[in-house]
Amino acid sequence: MARGDGALDRPPPGPPRTAAHEMFARDRASRALGIELVSAAGGAAVARMRVTADMVNGHGMTHGGYVFLLADTAFALACNTAGPVTVAAGADITFLRSTAAGDELEARATERASSGRSGVYDVTVTRDGDVIAEFRGRSRAISPGRPA
Amino acid sequence: MARGDGALDRPPPGPPRTAAHEMFARDRASRALGIELVSAAGGAAVARMRVTADMVNGHGMTHGGYVFLLADTAFALACNTAGPVTVAAGADITFLRSTAAGDELEARATERASSGRSGVYDVTVTRDGDVIAEFRGRSRAISPGRPA
Amino acid sequence: MARGDGALDRPPPGPPRTAAHEMFARDRASRALGIELVSAAGGAAVARMRVTADMVNGHGMTHGGYVFLLADTAFALACNTAGPVTVAAGADITFLRSTAAGDELEARATERASSGRSGVYDVTVTRDGDVIAEFRGRSRAISPGRPA
Amino acid sequence: MARGDGALDRPPPGPPRTAAHEMFARDRASRALGIELVSAAGGAAVARMRVTADMVNGHGMTHGGYVFLLADTAFALACNTAGPVTVAAGADITFLRSTAAGDELEARATERASSGRSGVYDVTVTRDGDVIAEFRGRSRAISPGRPA
Numbered sequence: 001m002a003r004g005d006g007a008l009d010r011p012p013p014g015p016p017r018t019a020a021h022e023m024f025a026r027d028r029a030s031r032a033l034g035i036e037l038v039s040a041a042g043g044a045a046v047a048r049m050r051v052t053a054d055m056v057n058g059h060g061m062t063h064g065g066y067v068f069l070l071a072d073t074a075f076a077l078a079c080n081t082a083g084p085v086t087v088a089a090g091a092d093i094t095f096l097r098s099t100a101a102g103d104e105l106e107a108r109a110t111e112r113a114s115s116g117r118s119g120v121y122d123v124t125v126t127r128d129g130d131v132i133a134e135f136r137g138r139s140r141a142i143s144p145g146r147p148a
Numbered sequence: 149m150a151r152g153d154g155a156l157d158r159p160p161p162g163p164p165r166t167a168a169h170e171m172f173a174r175d176r177a178s179r180a181l182g183i184e185l186v187s188a189a190g191g192a193a194v195a196r197m198r199v200t201a202d203m204v205n206g207h208g209m210t211h212g213g214y215v216f217l218l219a220d221t222a223f224a225l226a227c228n229t230a231g232p233v234t235v236a237a238g239a240d241i242t243f244l245r246s247t248a249a250g251d252e253l254e255a256r257a258t259e260r261a262s263s264g265r266s267g268v269y270d271v272t273v274t275r276d277g278d279v280i281a282e283f284r285g286r287s288r289a290i291s292p293g294r295p296a
Numbered sequence: 297m298a299r300g301d302g303a304l305d306r307p308p309p310g311p312p313r314t315a316a317h318e319m320f321a322r323d324r325a326s327r328a329l330g331i332e333l334v335s336a337a338g339g340a341a342v343a344r345m346r347v348t349a350d351m352v353n354g355h356g357m358t359h360g361g362y363v364f365l366l367a368d369t370a371f372a373l374a375c376n377t378a379g380p381v382t383v384a385a386g387a388d389i390t391f392l393r394s395t396a397a398g399d400e401l402e403a404r405a406t407e408r409a410s411s412g413r414s415g416v417y418d419v420t421v422t423r424d425g426d427v428i429a430e431f432r433g434r435s436r437a438i439s440p441g442r443p444a
Numbered sequence: 445m446a447r448g449d450g451a452l453d454r455p456p457p458g459p460p461r462t463a464a465h466e467m468f469a470r471d472r473a474s475r476a477l478g479i480e481l482v483s484a485a486g487g488a489a490v491a492r493m494r495v496t497a498d499m500v501n502g503h504g505m506t507h508g509g510y511v512f513l514l515a516d517t518a519f520a521l522a523c524n525t526a527g528p529v530t531v532a533a534g535a536d537i538t539f540l541r542s543t544a545a546g547d548e549l550e551a552r553a554t555e556r557a558s559s560g561r562s563g564v565y566d567v568t569v570t571r572d573g574d575v576i577a578e579f580r581g582r583s584r585a586i587s588p589g590r591p592a
Contacts, residue, residue: 022206023205023207027205028204028205029202029203029204029205029213030206053176056175056176057174057175057177058171058173058174058228059171059233063221064217064239065177065218066217068220072211073211080206087209087246088243090241090242091216092238092536093239094414095235095238096416097411098235112420113392113427114392115392118392120390122408131411134409134416134432138390238434240536240580242562245559260566261578262540263541266540268538272557279557279559284536318502319501319502322502324497325498325499326501326502351472351473353474354474354520354524355529359471359474360513360516360532360535361473361514362473364516365509365512366509368507369507372508376502381503383505384508384539386537386539388536388537389534390534391532391534
């Protein structure tokens with residue numbers, strides 16, 4: 001695949017690249033799904049994904065796992081915009097509306113609070129402005145190479 | 149793809165097929181990822197998935213979204229083994245260990261409690277017997293065709 | 297007890313009383329703990345509580361149950377400021393800092409999203425501006441007298 | 445108050461006292477509410493509490509904060525039955541049935557999984573065998589005197 005020459009690997013004209021951009025460039029899972037990094041700076045991030053036919057569950061709706069995955073990617077971007085390497089310790093998601101193949105989902109992540117190595121991030125997933133899911137991520141800062 | 153003639157569409161020799169099996173047959177997301185339905189009966193289910201190179205995040209670990217997705221599939225199977233159509237209202241996941249491409253993950257879901265249309269399910273995700281993640285799903289029974 | 301003649305039962309001079317104020321007047325648990333309703337209107341609420349010596353756990357810190365309880369009271373107030381009777385279906389709390397007897401805690405609840413009868417509320421608990429805990433409540437609107 | 449000479453401070457005849465028993469002896473919050481430590485050993489604990497008129501919320505039901513508090517006490521007991529001092533990092537609770545003044549609630553906590561300093565505990569709260577709430581606690585082992 002020729003992903004290496006995509007737009008995301010070129011220096012963007014506007015906001016500065018952060019550690020989150022470097023991480024996203026290596027995030028094969030997010031990129032293989034066509035997830036787009038819209039922005040990542042200052043403890044916040046926005047990512048988008050179009051639901052494909054291969055993301056639909058047995059009820060004919062977007063599999064909750066993919067809604068979670070998009071939110072989790074935005075969460076990871078937000079908590080790695082600066083400072084130490086940070087991983088997800090856990091997350092909670094509430095599903096509010098279902099979506100279907102063809103829909104474009106947007107996840108907006110923001111840092112809510114932190115203390116020591118622990119952080120709490122909110123991620124709202126929307127489709128055309130309607131809230132699809134609310135995700136709350138719990139982060140843990142780690143030293144490079146150390147287990148969480 | 150010739151998924152329609154796969155082993156999962158043949159009547160299994162042992163335990164009876166449930167609504168969960170029918171649902172899984174239609175679950176394109178889970179099947180496109182190679183998730184295997186090991187068992188689904190009596191409010192419980194087991195599913196397996198091998199982590200591929202396209203499931204790895206920017207930290208070089210399995211993307212948490214895929215760990216969640218596998219657990220969510222097992223959860224959906226468990227809560228649709230009988231009775232009304234049931235969907236996920238939400239879920240919480242705690243990540244305990246990281247995994248990598250090539251690892252085989254197993255998710256075991258069991259009903260924990262229910263009241264009215266609400267249910268609580270536990271899903272443990274393991275790799276070679278080590279717990280990778282603990283997932284707790286909140287289910288909501290719906291009538292066919294009705295929104296959650 | 298002479299609670300019936302307390303300040304909270306007099307019409308406040310400023311903002312209008314809502315269903316939340318009526319509910320709080322009947323909330324023996326919150327009032328027995330000295331919880332103060334600061335405001336409740338438009339899907340938001342603020343409540344305060346001073347930690348007493350009888351709220352301290354075996355580690356010498358405020359018992360997490362009381363931090364949760366204060367947040368839960370603010371949550372209940374926020375989701376009953378208007379419309380149908382609404383109850384808590386569940387909640388998640390992350391503890392970020394410990395507090396001690398004598399500290400005054402403030403919980404600020406706001407509606408985050410809703411769909412149908414389900415709602416998601418955020419409650420931040422602070423002490424002197426520092427975030428002590430982040431609470432996320434899941435609400436369910438019910439008809440009076442009906443089970444959740 | 446003459447709590448110091450209560451039955452809980454006498455060596456029980458049967459199972460050995462653990463660090464959890466010592467902790468409970470200092471847990472003013474739990475004891476002031478009349479919470480009874482039924483057992484605490486091997487990563488598990490059982491605690492009971494009778495709902496009083498001062499634990500009822502504005503809907504005339506047991507305040508969710510007290511249901512959480514009882515579960516949290518059982519959780520704290522279970523994760524301090526042995527080893528390092530362990531505190532709650534967070535918890536999720538799903539409310540399944542309401543209770544009222546006079547009801548006796550029982551919380552049964554068990555360790556579900558752990559990795560490094562992190563643990564996951566399940567607590568089921570029942571009344572006469574019916575599940576009232578399912579609580580999942582996230583624990584973090586700390587060194588004595590250190591913040592979580």
